[in-house]
Amino acid sequence: MNRTFVTTLDDFKTWVEPLIASGQFTKVAFDTESQDGLNWDLARLVGISFCNGVEACYFDLSNLDLTPDVIDYLRYVFGSIKKLVAQNFPYDLKTLICSGIIKDVIDTTITRSIFDTMTALHLVDENGSSGLKEAALKYKLAQPGDIKKWSDVKDYGHSSQKFYDYAITDSIWTWQLHEILGVRLKQLGLLDLFFKIEMPFQFVLTELEMSGLTLDLQRLGDIHNHLQELRLNYEVEMLECLGREHTIQKTLFGDPIYISPVNFRSSPQLIKVIGGLGLDIPLNKDGKLSVGKKTLLKLSGKHKFIDTLMLYKTATKLLNGFVDKLPNHCCRDLRIHPSFNNTGTVTGRLSCSNPNMQQLPKNKKSVGANIRECFVATPGKKLVVADYSGQELRGLTEVTKDPGLIHDFDKGKDIHFTTANSVMKLGVPEEALYDSHPDYESYKNKFKVERDKIKNGVVFPIVYGTTAMGVSATLNISETKAQSYIDGFFKLYPKVKDAIQKTIDELKTKHYVRNLAGRYRRFPDFSNRAVRQAFNFKIQGYSADMIRLAAIKVLALKSTYPEWCLKMNLIVHDEIVCEVNEQYASETAKAIKECMETAVKLCIPLVADVAFAGDYHNAKP
């Protein structure tokens, strides 16, 4: 491989022009180098490396003003490339957009024909690393001694030969990996999943990270004050229960600081304190004393201390985990830009971090705090939230093709209610189990408790491959009774049991299973746990690919309706959050619903619920 290093636009032109002219620059691996700022959009582009399999070049931009001339030329270069190869393409795309070389995620001067090696690595081995350096070793592109870490070269600066070598190597490895992985994907029958779902979805990932979501610091501040006062009150109450009190210190400015003699965040200390109240702490499944939610629920009502502790824990979690942490993630545009990781889970779901917007607390009525209300649309805009109705149950139906499930979804029969009615012998007339029947709502209200128990305690856990033991623990009933509930479900929907058995057979003979999108999950060893994971993967993993297809369609709305000024903010497993000009909110909601419901064709209807409002909580359907 010929390696060239250039520091001026003219030298870069000298290198790249003949390649473009001769057609040898149509398929190119590239990698951008940027210097991270505190804020996501302050990252400065310091260089780009290119590799077409024969030639490699690193263009050092760290000492160059990114004048319109330079930007325009680089835009022309990227516009000339017919196939872009990259390791973690969404990140490079973001860098190019932030530096002005590419306009936005729907910029049509840039090819949509891309190959992301990180995603390819994950598809061919979801249990292994999808990192470039690990892959270079695994596929024997490099020896352990060849691997340089960023920390090895950063002291030499962006214009050192050591840094050049480091940077150019990344694009060379990326090129070599894409050649190897292209063959592997074909051998494994993964080309459709890769090119029809994963690659178009790369643009969605960039859109998500660039859009972010506005955080209302004022509202969050109010919640902070409220929860802090509440937490102090709870602490005082708990200490009263124990016959103890705070020591009070004063700050330089005379404000009191309350110091508790007990750290209520410490499990060992709580075990001592609760034991001292004469309450028996049950052992957990590992045979250890535990003061988690399960224990506290069992002890609740037996002592005022326990009830206050539960509220204290909720308030503390919200304060320490969210209210006081979220502002640290706020960028100068007052928005939070989380990272979405396409290769972060073994099932194909997305993971999210810094912060994890997928674990944002729902409305906590017990302590009167609603953090989701702090995520707001900017003035003149609305948040549109759409989520799949019963996505996993519909996935279960598609996977099992159970005639009962198909019939019930087709005819609008309530599956949870049907199951509850059957196993608990509620005596609801058969026709009233259909949502179109005039008596449906009144029966549903009458047996709300029973229906919820079966929904959360039996039907849902079956998707996780639960056992009678699990159901009995959840619903606090005997194992015999629990088994009868499970049997009752299988009697109504017998193909579900067949599908689980089929999964067991697949696992034993092939050591892997695939979902309906072709995605693999491999299991080196057979176990009951592996059976649960494999069966759940078929449903959860398919849901993940379904939301990908839906999001690709939603992204296309950006170019179809530019006047909407649509931004896609979040994907939370079965939910898509967008921000849009107020006057188009209703129209957008309809369009997004349509995108989601037509993302895949199932044997039953696919339904999405949608709503819009000024904040995330109130826009929940």
Add this chain to the structure above:
DNA sequence: GGCTGCGAGACTCG
């Protein structure tokens, strides 16, 4: 004595 890294436990979500 104080700092850092790490695992365990707890809690958040779908």
Add this chain to the structure above:
DNA sequence: TCACGAGTCTCGCAGCC
């Protein structure tokens, strides 16, 4: 309650200077 899939926080211990 916690079976399936995640990320983050705090505590408390071990190891180091």
